[in-house]
Amino acid sequence: MENYDLIALIALSCIWLLLMVNQVLVVAGYIYYIRSTRFREKTIQEYPMVSIMVPAHNESKVIGRTVESLLNFDYPKDKYEIIVVNDNSSDNSHQILADIQHRYPDRRLIVLNTDHITGGKGKSNALNLGFEKASGELLAIYDADNTPERDALRYLVSEIVHDEKLGAVIGKFRTRNKNVNLLTRFINIETLSFQWMAQAGRWQMMKLCTIPGTNFIIRRSIIESIGGWDPDAIAEDTEISFRIYLMGYAIKFIPHAVTWEQEPQTLKVWFKQRTRWVKGNIYVLIKNLPLLFSRKTHRIQFDMLYFLSIYFLLLTSLVISDVLLILNAIGYVHVTLAGLSILLWMMAILLFTISTFITLTTEKGELTLSNFFVTLLMYFTYCKMWMVVAVYGAYQYLMDIVFKRTVKWYKTERF
Amino acid sequence: MKWKVLLFVLLLVIMSQPVTAEVLDSEVLVVYSNDAQVQDIQDLIVSCGYRPVLVAEWNYQSGMMDQYAKIVIMSERPLEDAVHLEKQVMVLGEYDMSSYGIETRNTLGQTSAVLSVYDLQQRILYRENRAYIVDTQGEFIGRQQMMGEEYPVGIITDDVLFAPYYSREDISIFAVAMMMNRYFDQPDSGKTMILIDEIYPFSDLTMLQQSAEIFHDHGIPFTLSLMPIYDNVDYPAFSRYTQLLRYIQSLGGSMIMHQPIVRTEEMENEELEDKMERAYAAYDEQDVILYDNNIRMFDISIDMIQNIEPIAYRDMAFPIDTVIRFPIFQERQTLNDTIDLINHKWLYIADYRQQHGKQIYSYKEGEIQNDFQYREKQVGSYKFLVDTGNQVLSIIVALSVLVIGSLTVIGYAIYRGKFIKRER
Secondary structure, eight states, X not given: OHHHHHHHHHHHHHHHHHHHHHHHHHHHHHHHHHHHTTOOOOOOSSOOOEEEEEEESSXXXXXXXXXXXHXXXXXXXXXXXXXEEEETOOSSHHHHHHHHHHHOTTSOEEEEEEOXXXXXXXXXXXXXXXXXXOOOSEEEXXXXXXXXXXXXXXXXXXXXXXXXXXXXXXXXXXXXXXXXXXXXXXXXXXXXXXXXXXXXXXXXXXXXXXXXXXXXXXXXXXXXXXXXXXXXXXXXXHHHHHHHHHTTOEEEEEEEEEEEEXXXXXXXXXXXXXXXXXXXXXXXXXXTGGGGGOGGGHXXXXXXXXXXXXXXXXXXXXXXXXXXXXXXXTTSSOOOBXXXXXXXXXXXXXXXXXXXXXXXXXXXXXXXXXXXXXXXXXXXXXXXXXXXXXXXXXXXXXXXXXXXXXXXXXXXXXX | OHHHHHHHHHHHHHHHSOOOXXXXXXXXXXXXXXXXXXXXHHHHHHHTTOEEEEEEGGGOOTTGGGGEEEEEEESSTTHHHHHTOSSOEXXXXXXXXXXXXXXXXXXXXXXXXXXEETTEEEEEXXXXXXXXXXXXXXXXXXXXXXXXXXXXXXXXXXXXEEESOOOXXXXXXHHHHHHHHXXXXXXXXXXXXXXXXXXXXXXXXXXXXXXXHHXXXXXXXXXXXXXXXXXXXXXXXXXXXXXXXHHHHHTXXXXXXXXXOOOGGGGSSSOHXXXXXXXXXXXXXXXXXXXXXXXXXXXXXXXXXXXXXXXXXXXXXXXXXXXXXXXXXXXXXXXXXXXXXXXXXXXXXXXXXXXXXXXXXOOOOOOOOSSOOSSOOOOOBTHHHHHHHXXXXXXXXXXXXXXXXXXXXXXXXXXXXXXXXXXX
């Protein structure tokens, strides 16, 4: 009995601790938002050459629109190139890309078509292939389903060229298909709150961000020094972020550089995507675990602790507390932990709701009553789904390790 | 050889004697045709201290009546056999009694009548044709004046006690009661009791207290029928309940235990006798005196009393023991009206305690524990930590809500300036 009580107490304490940490991040992130409203773009004296890389695998539904958007940047046309790595695609992506190349003969649009021998090894490998062809001193990465705004690239470049301490600059991604169903509405709110809380808040406090995998720019020299992307990392964005930290650089979040991407519209697709993220992030965290104890990397220890606490501590605690609750209810175990205040629990739900909702004030059209109720609903539904994803992702990671399974890059299904 | 013959003859003699069935003295055979009417007669027989044995006419067989000393016939079928019996029978109902030399006629249409039974009088209206006894020799029981003549309500002869009509709604039922007194050789005298029925710990105790006080103030004895309580007798509610009962005792109220009402599943783990033993013990521990419940009185309603008058200027009484049964009074006005009626009718109410060894009781108010633990509080582990945590977190969360709420307000202002005003 005592053991279960102690476990329950520890789990609850962890949950509350992390909730409080997140509240601090929310406040910090919002302060950054308020500061960003006074954003003034820095003038670029000399436009550097930028190589935009787009890894794509069977993206015929979206690749055309994406490339058209990239071609439409308000950045000097001779100062950027677009490298599309059409990685082992079996659809008509190559035809679509060829057509675009034909229509824009004067633009630097490079298409690399790989097969299962030269490619088909995931996004990291595709980026490495594209990197070999890149000539720019800055590398910008966009996912194949993204449609960035015209000024996105210019904003990213203007920040990175004016601050040598920046190893990368990330922009904001929005959900293009947010109104399709309740799931996409959840994802829309999730992405906004994540960016304004986790990214902006960490930047405001620690000058730290994590590369989101798309709509970001990075110095070529960094990629060269680290030898490219880790082909085993399915969460290559988190992996490269850590490497940038280790090199002493910072990663800045610029909310004005916006891209729009398509999010999963079905639970099955969402589940697979999120599981991949979890697996990938666990891989990166474990790989870089020794850094947690290194004095040289005290700046990233917070980030590591933050991710460790989210992926391991928080989700484990949530799972444990829920399992104990269920087992106690069915009489299998007997938890006699003195009861938490119901009022406190309700206040926590309110806190979660308003701290998520506050991020919606940053975006036009998001500050609605229906979004408030969707946010409230998320506490009881979407957050619980994430717990399942976390458990399954951890399980999959363990299975990969135990059975030495090849890490497979799952491509998100497009609609 | 001779002794064998003698033995054989002896056996023959013995076997030739008529076999008579044992005659049951304390039981009364009732042969009936109508379920509704037999209930009233059943109650009357019980109040006379006898046990009715009910036989529906379709189950009646010749020879049944031989086994009973007392027989009440409420059906045409056994009448033929009854005539040949060598004992007096009671016949109730509109049957052809010519075999007994009793002549009856029917009223025609609505007929008003004035009934006089025992010391009681009542004016009634026969709405349908009713049979009545005419021109017959015998002892008249009760009289009814109608159509300018006087006729008996019931009649007693050597062979039969007969009443063609009776109703529990009027005093004709007392004529039947008097006939039963004759039949069972009992005197025409009865006591009337007031009974407040089915008292629970969660009854309206305030009204119960008021009722007891008002009965006491008017000098009217009364009895409470308490429901058996088997469990949770250590609750303060039970203590408050029994405290009131003790107070009512001191006002002269007597108490009896109501018959148990239990569901079958409640007796799965415990016998009813054991449950009742616990119930008695529970009241006994609280000094609530319970008298024996041997009420075999005939129920009458207060509405019936309202419609009858005593013949002479004296207390109203009935020929049999009667009980006026009330539920707990819901309103003070109803209680007052009942008291007024009892006083107006000069209804003499007997004290139940007089028959059962009256006990004097003086009331003393006891202390009731109000902080009773209905459920054992489970001591939570790490209580101090959790309680402290609750308090600390409540403050932190409240502050967070305040801060983030304030930021939301600022954010909304920015939102309006940025997205709404610009559009205009």
